[in-house]
Amino acid sequence: MGHNLLARRGWLGRCAAISMAVLLVTACGGSAASPSSGPITLHALFMKQAAYSEQDVKAMTDAFTAANPNVTVVPEYVAYDALHDKIVTDQVGGSGQYDIVLMDAIWPAEFAQAGIVTDITSKIPAEFKKGVFESAWTAANYQGKTYGVPWINDSKFFLFNKKMLADAGITAPPKTWDEVVTDAKAIKDKGLAKFPMVGSWKQAEAVICDWVQLAAAFGMTEFVDADGKALFNTGGGLKALQFMKKLLDDGLMNPASLGFNEDDVNATVSAGQAAMALNWTYGYAVMNDAKQSKVAGQVDVVGSPGQGDVATSGVNGGMALAVTKGSKHPDEALAYALSIASQKSQELNTTLAFPMWTASFDNPELTKSNPSFWAAAKTQFSGLVARPVVPYYTKLSNALQVAIQEALQGKVTPEEALNGVAAKLPDLQK
Amino acid sequence: MDAPVRARISRARTRPWPETWVAAAFIAPAAIVIVLVVLVPLARAAWMSLFDIALIRPGDEPFVGLGNYIDQLTSPDFWAAVWRSLYFTIASTSLELLLGLALALLMDQPLRGRWLLRTLIILPWALPTIVNALMWRWIDNAEYGALNALLTQLGLLDDYKVWLSNSDLAMWMVIIADVWKMTPLVAILILAALQSVDRELVEVAKVDGASSLQAFQRIVLPLLTPVILIVLVLRTMEAFKVFDIIWIMTGGGPANSTQTIAIYAYQTAFQGYDFGAGAALGYLIALIIMALAAVYLRLLGRTGRV
Numbered sequence: 001m002g003h004n005l006l007a008r009r010g011w012l013g014r015c016a017a018i019s020m021a022v023l024l025v026t027a028c029g030g031s032a033a034s035p036s037s038g039p040i041t042l043h044a045l046f047m048k049q050a051a052y053s054e055q056d057v058k059a060m061t062d063a064f065t066a067a068n069p070n071v072t073v074v075p076e077y078v079a080y081d082a083l084h085d086k087i088v089t090d091q092v093g094g095s096g097q098y099d100i101v102l103m104d105a106i107w108p109a110e111f112a113q114a115g116i117v118t119d120i121t122s123k124i125p126a127e128f129k130k131g132v133f134e135s136a137w138t139a140a141n142y143q144g145k146t147y148g149v150p151w152i153n154d155s156k157f158f159l160f161n162k163k164m165l166a167d168a169g170i171t172a173p174p175k176t177w178d179e180v181v182t183d184a185k186a187i188k189d190k191g192l193a194k195f196p197m198v199g200s201w202k203q204a205e206a207v208i209c210d211w212v213q214l215a216a217a218f219g220m221t222e223f224v225d226a227d228g229k230a231l232f233n234t235g236g237g238l239k240a241l242q243f244m245k246k247l248l249d250d251g252l253m254n255p256a257s258l259g260f261n262e263d264d265v266n267a268t269v270s271a272g273q274a275a276m277a278l279n280w281t282y283g284y285a286v287m288n289d290a291k292q293s294k295v296a297g298q299v300d301v302v303g304s305p306g307q308g309d310v311a312t313s314g315v316n317g318g319m320a321l322a323v324t325k326g327s328k329h330p331d332e333a334l335a336y337a338l339s340i341a342s343q344k345s346q347e348l349n350t351t352l353a354f355p356m357w358t359a360s361f362d363n364p365e366l367t368k369s370n371p372s373f374w375a376a377a378k379t380q381f382s383g384l385v386a387r388p389v390v391p392y393y394t395k396l397s398n399a400l401q402v403a404i405q406e407a408l409q410g411k412v413t414p415e416e417a418l419n420g421v422a423a424k425l426p427d428l429q430k
Numbered sequence: 431m432d433a434p435v436r437a438r439i440s441r442a443r444t445r446p447w448p449e450t451w452v453a454a455a456f457i458a459p460a461a462i463v464i465v466l467v468v469l470v471p472l473a474r475a476a477w478m479s480l481f482d483i484a485l486i487r488p489g490d491e492p493f494v495g496l497g498n499y500i501d502q503l504t505s506p507d508f509w510a511a512v513w514r515s516l517y518f519t520i521a522s523t524s525l526e527l528l529l530g531l532a533l534a535l536l537m538d539q540p541l542r543g544r545w546l547l548r549t550l551i552i553l554p555w556a557l558p559t560i561v562n563a564l565m566w567r568w569i570d571n572a573e574y575g576a577l578n579a580l581l582t583q584l585g586l587l588d589d590y591k592v593w594l595s596n597s598d599l600a601m602w603m604v605i606i607a608d609v610w611k612m613t614p615l616v617a618i619l620i621l622a623a624l625q626s627v628d629r630e631l632v633e634v635a636k637v638d639g640a641s642s643l644q645a646f647q648r649i650v651l652p653l654l655t656p657v658i659l660i661v662l663v664l665r666t667m668e669a670f671k672v673f674d675i676i677w678i679m680t681g682g683g684p685a686n687s688t689q690t691i692a693i694y695a696y697q698t699a700f701q702g703y704d705f706g707a708g709a710a711l712g713y714l715i716a717l718i719i720m721a722l723a724a725v726y727l728r729l730l731g732r733t734g735r736v
Contacts, residue, residue: 088703092488114486202595203683256572258684259595268573391486395702405685409597 040329041072042336045086045101047319048077051152051353059348060340067339071332080104091116091324099327100337103148105139105316105386106205106393112142113391117322118330121146131343135384136356139318142389148320149337153356155314155380156213156278157373158305159287163298164192164275173302177217177243180276180305184252187275195254197247198274200262201408203401208387209315210278211404214240216313216385217306223388224396228429230422232388232400233415241407241414248408258408270294278304280317282352284373303376314380315387318356354381395428396421479709486703498710508711510686511694512718518605518676518690519669525609526665527658530616537617538624548621555614563678566607570594570679594680597687604676604688608669616661623657624650656730663726667719691715 046057054077061073076098078086084107090096092114103111111117124146132150140148160173168186184196200206215223220236231237247253254274256264266286268274270293277283290296303312321337323330339345346355350366354377360366361381367374388396399421407417447455482494502508537548554562569576570593581587593603627650635645673692676682682689682697689697695715699708 085700088485092485110486114488203681203685254572256592256595259572259592259680271573273573398697398701401683402686405597405683409685411597411685 042099044075045098046077056349060345064339096326099333103322108142108147109391117147119145131357133381138386140320148322149341150356151321151341152319154317157301161275162300177307196275198254198268198277199257200265201257213315233418233422303379316384392428475709481706483706498707511691515690522605522608523665526613526616529613533617534620552614554611559674562611563675567679597685659730
């Protein structure tokens with residue numbers, strides 16, 4: 001409701017902007033003012049949890065405002081669950097207050113089509129094009145154009161309890177999903193864990209992330225073709241779902257995973273009840289934190305296993321900073337985004353998030369904290385895969401979540417589940 | 431009191447407002463609030479339900495007439511959600527009624543410490559729904575929940591069950607949580623009615639040779655019928671539009687097995703941003719609830735005449 005109201009606000013906003021502009025021009029005696037000469041306030045919308053803390057953002061912002069004393073940045077933080085709705089409700093009608101918003105990897109298509117974010121393809125400096133992992137841009141691209149500056153880089157890593165693996169006689173962490181199955185069986189047979197694996201397979205975005213990561217390992221490169229036809233119901237997408245079902249059927253995956261989110265995965269591994277899991281970067285710190293984990297110090301990490309020709313795969317869980325269409329200071333907003341996404345800024349604090357600059361991974365000062373994790377991340381970040389890049393992503397994701405759960409519960413076969421969503425695609429695109 | 435004030439008062443006394451004006455003036459503030467917060471949004475939602483409105487597509491909102499309603503009424507997802515709501519409603523309401531009646535009969539007995547029993551029984555109802563839902567989500571947790579621990583320790587269960595992650599069990603788990611919370615209300619309402627039943631009638635029946643069960647069936651139960659029907663109307667309408675307890679416990683999953691109609695409407699409007707369809711769904715839910723209420727009220731009218 002209230003779209004007229006929003007439109008009216010947009011109209012009022014434009015009137016106000018025009019009168020302000022007229023006032024400015026008359027005040028300057030007709031001479032055009034340079035856009036950044038007067039004091040400017042930028043409103044930025046960030047996410048509360050994960051990756052950078054509010055202190056980190058403040059430090060990054062301070063560096064920018066020190067160099068641009070006429071700009072004040074007002075950051076605002078909301079929970080991830082509120083971020084998408086906050087951006088949409090604020091920006092629809094083009095009258096939002098935010099100049100810069102944090103955009104999840106699954107939103108560029110939707111936001112670009114709704115005219116919420118600005119195309120910055122031509123304004124990206126060469127050093128960003130060269131220095132940032134190529135696959136990190138998939139978090140900000142739609143139809144060949146770039147709508148944001150990658151800022152948070154994340155993917156799901158393979159975390160394992162090295163003590164349990166050693167107790168089961170396993171000498172090296174698995175490199176393929178076939179090896180994962182073999183190792184899980186060994187752990188189960190030794191009675192080290194009733195369910196050696198755990199996953200965040202709740203009816204939520206979490207299950208899509210795991211499925212996409214597996215689908216990529218099983219050879220899927222695109223989910224929907226250029227004509228909007230489904231590709232996910234054959235090949236890697238189908239193999240991944242069959243693989244997930246088999247893990248459950250063989251008792252290798254904890255059946256409670258169907259109700260688990262990422263925090264539950266951390267809790268299960270931390271309680272010593274599972275030996276192997278996929279999770280985001282932060283999981284490694286949680287599982288090794290003596291305050292929260294019974295197995296602190298035992299959990300190690302490697303790049304996500306591959307299968308066949310695919311060496312590794314990682315779902316792109318990155319987020320980008322996008323300049324809104326409604327921003328009155330788009331140039332300053334972009335300058336701010338580029339500043340806090342710069343290599344220097346990203347290297348300020350690498351405890352909770354990896355930088356997205358390739359050079360950072362060769363900097364021994366940074367990697368010495370945990371060389372194996374940095375090495376794993378470097379491999380995985382070069383092979384990130386995006387979740388389906390379509391403007392109707394939310395609807396597609398919801399349909400896939402239900403279908404995947406139905407298949408995992410054994411209500412339908414994996415083929416039937418995915419074919420069902422494929423058949424519904426024309427409806428979802430409406 | 432000075433003279434001008436007295437003069438004003440006497441003028442006011444001599445020319446009083448007509449009574450209807452006074453009444454209108456008193457009602458006006460409440461009426462204005464109701465118009466603004468109830469009638470205007472209702473009318474707006476009705477208007478919106480005739481358009482294809484997607485928040486994410488501003489400015490492109492074609493008129494579709496009854497298209498949103500037809501889409502929903504022909505959608506298997508809609509009917510699946512309606513069926514789940516009915517299932518939840520019938521199961522939870524009948525359990526609450528049976529247990530509530532039993533508890534009311536128990537509390538009606540001249541037991542010692544009856545006041546304590548009454549206080550304890552009302553406690554679940556005093557908890558906010560969100561707290562209750564969070565509590566049951568913990569109890570039902572597959573790994574560290576109390577339910578698995580209790581049942582395995584009692585030897586009733588060999589293996590931990592994944593109560594909320596199993597699409598066959600999840601609906602029953604939310605039904606149990608709802609019954610736990612709402613039974614006390616039903617019990618208290620029935621208890622109030624029980625206490626107004628004339629004991630002498632029961633005594634007379636017993637003197638005439640009726641057993642306790644017969645006396646209950648033939649005398650007490652018919653007298654309780656009106657209140658039972660009221661409870662049924664209230665609980666059916668509440669249960670049919672259940673949202674919070676399910677949203678917290680399962681979010682409508684797994685595999686949509688607890689996606690009731692209110693959750694379906696919420697997901698359509700606020701996750702799919704399909705506000706036209708969301709508004710239409712709101713009206714369809716209201717229609718179904720009104721139909722249910724009409725059936726009950728007819729029944730109630732009939733028993734009232736008995």
